[in-house]
Amino acid sequence: MAKAQKSTRETIVASAAKLFYAQGIRAVSVDAVAEAAGVTKRTLYYHFESKDELIAAYLEGRDQPNLLLFRKWFEAADGDLAEKAEAIFVNLARAARHPKWKGCGFLRTSAELANMPGHPAIRIGAAHKKTFEAWLAQVFAEAGINDAGELARQMLLLLDGSFAVVLLHRDASYMESAGKAAAMLVRAAMSAR
């Protein structure tokens, strides 16, 4: 019952996540994160060696929650494999219509840090997407689809494409188009099985 009080470190990461996602990595200063967390900058630098480490901690903290959400949407959906796959996009479209939605934090960070390919935050983002892709591939393979890996890649491309396009146009209906395309590709793979 009694939930452990958040540690200072967790408070800082939570504030960083909120600000980095809302405004972007380079647009948010360490000062702003410290102030939002209610600690001084000195305390923040006691817990994190650098801003880069804080960025990495922000994305690290989003990895599992995001993956679980996608799985939940998939598993909760009725219908065949194509409909369950499409459900991810439909749910995402609903989320994207919220005014605070600003795309995918992993992709936006990798876009912002494109000139630092080895940055820890980019590694974490890449690992996150690989985990999602591997989960999809497993689901498709268990359904008896032949080239499950390729289908998983294509669905990932549609998903990340919809993140990018919806962010640019602020039109969540692109996510529904992506879902329809995904469903069509799944059906084609099912019938070729």
Place this chain on the structure above:
Amino acid sequence: MAKAQKSTRETIVASAAKLFYAQGIRAVSVDAVAEAAGVTKRTLYYHFESKDELIAAYLEGRDQPNLLLFRKWFEAADGDLAEKAEAIFVNLARAARHPKWKGCGFLRTSAELANMPGHPAIRIGAAHKKTFEAWLAQVFAEAGINDAGELARQMLLLLDGSFAVVLLHRDASYMESAGKAAAMLVRAAMSAR
């Protein structure tokens, strides 16, 4: 024969484009752009009211060249409609393997400026993608495809998805997967025509 010498303004935009694309908008200072262009900051601010205006000019200058490249790739490809569509992805994969490739400047800028939805640079990026989508829709419609608009949207999603995913993983083979998915969707639309 005699090619007009580049105006100061053009020189500045060219330097800005190089630096903004290579390093990101917020990572590049106005000082750096001025120095790369070989002018003082005062001169830069004579030609541009603000950094935001300079960012907009950078993307404005990329609009037509990028669109023309995609059209060229499409038109130069042999084969049916599906193969011509796939050719865009194959050519893009080749470009993406160049070490200086850093994704799509329009999408990266929109990711970086996600907290400023009305920013002129985002408007220019959105218009650019809409023009591309409209061209695709026209090509598909002329081929007699029923829901040409929806197919164009799906292909745009695959294209922009491949920009994002290839930038994150530094693995251009995702573009070839996107191309295969696009070809499959085009073929499905062709046979349902």
Place this chain on the structure above:
DNA sequence: GTCTATAAGCCGATAGAC
């Protein structure tokens, strides 16, 4: 572990001369 205070430098933008 958390504080106050500050270093050392870079940021976007501007003043005024020519």
Place this chain on the structure above:
DNA sequence: GTCTATCGGCTTATAGAC
């Protein structure tokens, strides 16, 4: 139209007290 010089503020990160 381009220059030199500089503004005030913000940046990441650190020193040293408690």
